[in-house]
Amino acid sequence: MGPGSPPATGAATPPPSAGHCAHPHCHGPRFGLRSPDFPASRHPGSLSRGPRPTRPGPASLRTILAAGASRSGSEARGRRSWGGASVGSHPLRLSSSTSVCISRHPPSRCSGGAELPVHRRGPEQRGWLWARSRARGGRPAAGAPEDGAEDEALARGGFLESFCESAETRALLARLPAVLGDRAAREGALERFRVIMDKYQEQPHLLDPHLEWMMNLLLDIVQDKTSPADLIHLAFKFLYIITKVRGYKTFLRLFPHEVADVQPVLDMFTNQNPRDHETWETRYMLLLWLSVTCLIPFDFSRLDGNLVAPPGQVRMSTMDRILEVAETYLVVSDKARDAAAVLVSKFVTRPDVKQKKMAGFLDWSLHTLTRSSFQTIEGVIAMDGTLQALAQIFKHGKREDCLPYAATVLERLAGCRLPCSNQTLLRKLGVKLVQRLGLTFLKPRVAEWRYQRGCRSLAANLQLCAQSPREPTVHAETPAGDGDCDVPEEVESVIEQLLIGLKDQDTIVRWSAAKGIGRMAARLPKELADDVVGSVLDCFSFQETDGAWHGGCLALAELGRRGLLLPSRLEDVVPVILKALTYEEKRGSCSVGTNVRDAACYVCWAFARAYEPRELQPFVAAISSALVIATVFDRNINCRRAASAAFQENVGRQGTFPHGIDILTAADYFAVGNRANCFLVISTFIAGFPEYTQPMIDHLVTMKINHWDGVIRELSAKALHNLAQRAPEYSATHVLPHLLSMTQSLDLHTRHGAVLACAEVTRGLYRLAVQEDRPITDYLDDAAVRGLKHIHQQLYDRQLYRGLGGELMRQAVCVLIENLSLSKMPFRGDAIIDGWQWLIDDTLRNLHLISTPSRQQIKEAAVSALAALCREYYAREAGEADPARQEELTRQYLADLQSPEELTRCGFSLALGALPCFLLSGRLQQVLAGLGAVTLIRPEDVSFAESRRDALKAISRVCQTVGVRAGGAPDEVVCEANVSQIYRTLLGCLRDYTTDSRGDVGAWVREAAMTSLLDLMLLVAREQPELIEATVCQQVMCCVAQQASEKIDRVRAHAACVFMALLHSGGSPVPHVPHREELEKLFPRSDMASVNWNAPSQAFPLITQLLGLPAYRYHVLLGLAVSVGGLTESTVRYSTQSLFEYMAGIQKDLRALEGFSGTLLQVFEDNLLNDRVSVPLLKTLDQMLANGCFDLFTAEQK
Structure with a gap:
């Protein structure tokens, strides 16, 4: 397929009305390129x-x-x-x-x-x-x-449809002379114009109908001889902004370019200072303008007849003056250097100039390169401009004109040692120049041996389809047809340098080299081009860097889309691309290879367009499976989306991918954006197609279970849980034994992932067995059961629970214990149960020795494992607890609640909360008393806020576990005898305002207390509403309202949500809510969903309305005083504003004002010795007095 080949018939991607570019000068993509340091x-x-x-x-x-x-x-x-x-x-x-x-x-x-x-x-x-x-x-x-x-x-x-600011822009350009004298106005006009233009950076073609009049207005200023220099510079700044947005190539066409324009433009350079960094836009635009005017179809010598040299100076021809300007600006440090390279490429390649000046300019260029060093800033600048100029000359110049100099330039370029430079741009320009030189050595021709898919014009395809069905075209390999093709010796050096460029550390260099490989191969004989393909395949060695793999993928894609990769080579290429689709190398704490996998997807996309379906048919199964795996299991979102697009292209172009449409519907661009959704949902759907099930499972086991990223290992294990139900026999007979062998690996990541995977696969097989009403042992043989049972003991014997790796293994084995218990493995009465219990207890007892990042996850895993273990293995047949085990657990756990280590208290509090009902039976009073003692603040453990928080969570969970029965025994259920003590414990924790170096750590306790109160109130209201007394309900509602009016946003939002849940509890309403009717009017259920309680501007206007309800006034005022007198600017502003608005509403109501004042004095009396309240309350009172909130009282006294 050549570079101008249109798309194939039957493509799914473009719409029916779309065609394709067939322009012969399309040289490849111009993507935004980045270095490997970027995504x-x-x-x-x-x-x-x-x-x-x-x-x-x-x-x-x-x-x-x-x-x-x-x-x-x-x-x-x-x-x-x-x-x-x-x-x-x-x-x-x-x-x-x-x-x-x-x-x-x-x-x-x-x-x-x-x-x-x-x-x-x-x-x-x-x-x-x-x-x-x-x-x-x-x-x-x-x-x-x-x-x-x-x-x-x-x-x-995408919403822009036209240049909407046309009138504003016209007025802006017209008043440039007026704003010149005012610096502020001048800079404002320039900035406004920049903002307008930048709006069209993504759709610059919308400016095209307006470019001409904008240029007319600005060039009128430039051409006016009375215009001051500052105004001309300002006009060129505006011109540059337009050029930046639309691109200089489009803008060049609009410059005046007749004979009379040459001298005026040249004369303007006499007033320019190349070192003036304030006016570089002027020089940049003038050089572009000069590059257009130098294309006049007349010999420049005809313009020299009337030239008059200044006194004492030698007269210079126009040709020399232009060349002098170009050489001057090729070595400047600003953007004028780029425009100078454009000027040189157009000027030196003129028929009259190339005869006289090309050799001299090339000598100057090579001399500049030779004497410049890429280790100095000046040298880098000079080499950059010179390389740009040379690359442009060999691109635009005729081959017969450039050929005599190509060998010399190549030799001198090799002496510059550009591949050793640390300047990415120099290396890229070097590769670009080398490929231009290589194309100069080879005659332009269309390779007769290239692979052609057939008619690639979409319009022609549609016409043919309308006339008659198109028969498949049978392609025979075209004879080489190389004739007397002579390949100079220098071509070998060019190819070698391009192959080295494929392995460069920067993407832009690799991409330029890949394009050069494709262009060069198109002009080589078949045998030599095949050698180039072989050299490219050498990049795919695991001894090479990720850059070499990436460059090799780009080169293969370029060769494939040009039809230079013959079908006979696909047997060698496809396995390499499949490896690239999963390429990942660990480097330190991260990995490399994302760009390789992305580029491999690009290759698959290009192949879909390049080859007939029959050519790729032998590889469809492998390619489709690999793309599906990359779509759902790649760690990087870009690669997942890339694979999805490549899969879509293959489905449309090839039409041979199994279940392609169904998969594309589920794995579209947005669906694959969420990694968890890919691993757990989309993968399960795709695994329903048998062609993909086993490859997906094998990939997870071989590539993802041992991944360096712990999140990927966990997701992979959960994915295997789902996929095991799609292929139970394969999972039980092949996957699980392999995973069991991996649990003893020396590699920590492999060991951790394998244990997690064993747990999830077993659980998945159990779920399938339950659905089929079969025991799990029907799927697992004795060896698998023994292997699962011995995992813990083997790890313990090898002392793998110690150290940093031990943290991962503890968490993984806890997950294993939970899943094996839930899967009802036949281990009842086995000694392994004691080993599992030891691991859980030891983990909870030594949480303070575990690193902070993984502590919470390990604690949760241990608690979940304990709950599952107790439910499955500690209950007798009649559902009763084993007395000895019950006594041992409760006694040990209650004793550990008094540990001097805060985190030990946390762990065993949650452990008590996780115990099943039969283990709590007869011990409820002891458990509640022990947990209640943890919530108390004593001098020795005042900073143990986390343990108090977890104890409150445990109390709530215990209540949910045992249930509520009004006449029940206090050692069995929540009843009338113990519910009051539970309320007192929870309400007491709402007064926890402990602070330490971490801040208000008591907020954690208050949040947990509110959550526990909500759970308990809703439970009692649902089961035994008569246990809720009016005084208790009022205390709960008032204390929650106080928290909803305080200064911490997170606590305030949580309290407001709890308050609304108690007020609008569905099903069984909470009885005895004070002022329920008024509250339902103030806080209607329909409006509360849209309120952001985290935002003070929305929360305080609503909360302050509670001041009008006597039952809530004290507590809300107590909370508001802390907020109004606080330090956070937004909280103070909106709480003060809301309080003053309420006070303004009661200014004429003496009774309401007296009630408010009395409550305020009561708050003050109750908290005189509490600095947390009294200090902000004094600030609040100061603001209220200053705002005249109590003027009604002073007026009465007068």
Whole structure:
């Protein structure tokens, strides 16, 4: 397939009305490239983003033809005068040989203006990007997982349909002379114009109908001889902003470019200072302008007849002056250097200039390269400009003109040792120049041996389909047809340097080298091109770096899309690409390989478009499985989306992927954005298709269970839980034995993941057995059962529960204990139960020795394992507890509640809360008393806020476990005899305001107390509402209302939610709620869902309304006093504002004001010795007095 090949028939990706670029000068994609330090979503192989909006696709055929007509008609209108000379705008012509690009972008991206086909990307890349867009659902949407910000920006950009600020821009440009004298106004105008233009960075084609008049207004200022220099510089700044947005290639066409324009532009350079960093835009635009004017179809010697040299100076020809300007600005440090390279490429390649000046300029360039060093800033700048100029010359110059110098340039370039430079841009320019030199050595030709898929014009395909069904084209390998092709010796050196460039550390260098490999191979004989393919395949060695793998993938994709990778090579290439799809190498605490996997997806996408289905048919099973695995199991979101897009392209182009449409429906762009959803939901759906089940399981076992990222290991184990039910026989006979052998691995990650996977696979098989009403032993043989039972003892014997690795193994074995217990493994009465119990107890007792990041997870795993273990193995047949085991557990756990270690108290509090009902039976009073003692604040454990928090959680869980029965025994259930003590314990914890170096740690206790009160109140209201006394209910509601009016946002939001849940409890309402009717009017259920209680601006106006209800006034005022007198600016502002609004409402109500004042004095009296309340209360009172809240009392006294 050649670079200009249109798409194949039957493609699923483009819409029926879309075509494809067939322009012969499309040289490949121009993606936004990044170094490896950045995410791989921007490199050429990336599929994660879809179409890059900064480079819109070409317009439709109708638009292009309209553009040609309008440009031709406007050519005369665009003429302007400069000193009496007639100056016209550059005509845009469409010849019969012009290839037209039919847009493949969404309609919104091509509206608002005509555009000639500016070929910035190759046809395959445009289709590739469009496939990514289609994979995302056609257009980006805000709020996409893990990519929300950019998708939202793209969505906003897609709403633009025209240049809406046309009138404002015209007025802005017209008043430039007026704002010149005012610096603030000048900078404001410039900034406003920049903001307007930047808005169209993603859709610059919308500016096209307006470029001409904007340039006219600005060039009128430049051409006016009376314009001051500052105004001219300002005009060029505006011109540069337009050029930056639209691109200089489009803008060049609009510059005046007649003979009379040459000297004025040259003369303007005499007033320029190359070192003036304030006016670099002027020099940049002048160089671009000069690059257009130097294309006049007349010999420059004709312009020298009337030249007059200043006194004492030698007269310089126009040609020499232009060359001097170019050489001067090729070594400057600003952006004018880039424009100078453009100027050189257009000027030196002129027929009259190349004869006289090309050799001299090349000598100067090579001398500059030789004497410059990339180890100095000046040397880097000089080499950058020179390499840009040389690359442009060998790109735009005729081959016969450049060939005599190519060998010399190549030799001198090798002496510069650019691959050793640490400057990425220099290495990239070096590779670019090398490939241009290589193309100069080889004659331009179309390789007759290349692979061609057939008719690639979509319009032609549709026409053929309308006429008659198209028969499959049978391709025979074309003879080499190389003729007398002569390959110079220098080509070998070029290929070698490009292959080295494929292994560069930076993506932009690798991508340039990959394009060079593709272009060079297209001009080589078949045998030599095949040698190049073999050399590229050498990059895929595990001795090579990830950069070499990435560069190799890019090169293969480039060769494939150009038709230079023959089908006979697919047997060698496909296995390599399959390895690249799962490539990942651990480096320290992270890994590399994301860009390799992304680029491998790009290769799969390119192959789908390059080959007939029959060519890829032998590899369909392997490719489809590999892409599905990458779609659902890759760690990186960009790679998952890339694989999804590649899979979609193969489904559409090849039509041979099993169940392709069904899979694409489930694994679309947005669905694969959530990693947990991919591992646990989408994978289960895809595993329902038997072609993918076993490869997915094998990949998890071999690649993901031993992954360096613990989250991936856990997700993989859970995924195996689901997939085991899809392939139970395979999981039981092959997967589980393999996992059991991995549990004894020396590698910590492998061991940890294998234990988790054993637990989840066993649990998955048990669930399937329950559905089929079979015992789990029908799936597991004796060896598997013994292996599962001995995992703990083997780890214990090898002392693998110690150290940092021991933390991971404790958590994994706790998960194993939980799952084996839930799976009802036949271990009742076995000695292993004591071993499991020891592990749980030892873990909870030594939580303080576990690192902080993993402590919470290990604690939760141990508590869950204890609950499952007790329910399965500590109950007798009649559902009663083993008395000895019950006594031992409760006695030991209650004793550990008094441990001097806070975290030990936390662990055993939660352990008591997790005990099943039969173990609590007859011990409830002891358990509640022990947990209640933990919640008390004593001098020796005042800072143990976490233990008090967990004890409250345990009390709530115990109450939920044993249930409520009014006439029950206090040692069995929550009843009338013990419910009051439970309420007192929970309400007492709402007064915990302990602070230490961590801040208000008592807030954790208060939050847990409110949650426990909510659970208990709802439980009692549902089961035995008569146990809720009016005084208790009022205490609960008032204390929660106080917390809802205090200063900590998190606590306030939690308290408000608890308050609303108690007020609007569904089913069984909580009895005796004070002022229920008034509360339901103040806080209607329908309105509360939209309130953000974290926001002081929304919370305090609602909470302060409770001051009007006598039952709540004291507690709400107590909380408000702390908020109003606090330190947080937003809390103080909105609480004060809400309080003053309430006071303003009762200013004329003496009775209400007296009631409020009396409550305020009562709060003050009760907290005189409490600095937490009294100090902010004094601040609150000060503000109230200053605001005149009590003026009614003073007025009465007067």
